[in-house]
Amino acid sequence: MQLDSLYQEIILDHYRTPHHAGLADPYDVEVHHVNPSCGDEVTLRVELDGDTVKGVTHDSVGCSISQAATSVMSDLVIGKPVSEGMATYEKFLELMQGRGNVEPDEEVLEDGVAFAGVAQFPARVKCALLGWSAWRDATAQALATQGAANEGVKNA
Numbered sequence: 001m002q003l004d005s006l007y008q009e010i011i012l013d014h015y016r017t018p019h020h021a022g023l024a025d026p027y028d029v030e031v032h033h034v035n036p037s038c039g040d041e042v043t044l045r046v047e048l049d050g051d052t053v054k055g056v057t058h059d060s061v062g063c064s065i066s067q068a069a070t071s072v073m074s075d076l077v078i079g080k081p082v083s084e085g086m087a088t089y090e091k092f093l094e095l096m097q098g099r100g101n102v103e104p105d106e107e108v109l110e111d112g113v114a115f116a117g118v119a120q121f122p123a124r125v126k127c128a129l130l131g132w133s134a135w136r137d138a139t140a141q142a143l144a145t146q147g148a149a150n151e152g153v154k155n156a
């Protein structure tokens with residue numbers, strides 16, 4: 001019970017003061033993702049430096065879970081290789097799909113462990129995953145654009 005209230009406090013902190021909120025320039029790709037079941041929306045920008053996540057900024061509207069999860073996600077991926085960010089997403093997804101039976105790995109998920117309780121509410125899992133799906137989409141597009149640009153250089 002004590003742990004639950006600690007987790008709640010972490011989520012509320014990120015909700016009240018979201019990290020990396022406010023869309024910033026420059027960026028490579030901007031996406032807009034919606035979670036219609038709850039009404040959450042996120043606009044997210046990604047900037048890559050090679051295969052490193054240089055920047056992620058977002059403008060989020062919706063419930064505290066979705067906004068806090070997007071804040072935590074941006075902390076977890078910025079400055080990391082894309083592959084590491086994707087691996088962290090896999091861990092978070094595993095936690096979210098675990099229905100409360102997966103022990104969160106704090107080394108990897110940091111403040112993301114606070115969402116462990118959300119896994120028991122399948123309707124809210126989409127809220128917690130919204131920012132992650134926006135980041136994965138934007139990053140995949142940014143990598144594809146890089147690939148196309150490299151092709152162009154090769155063919156020139």
Ligand code: ZN
Binds near residue numbers: 035039040062063065
């Ligand atoms: Zn929501």
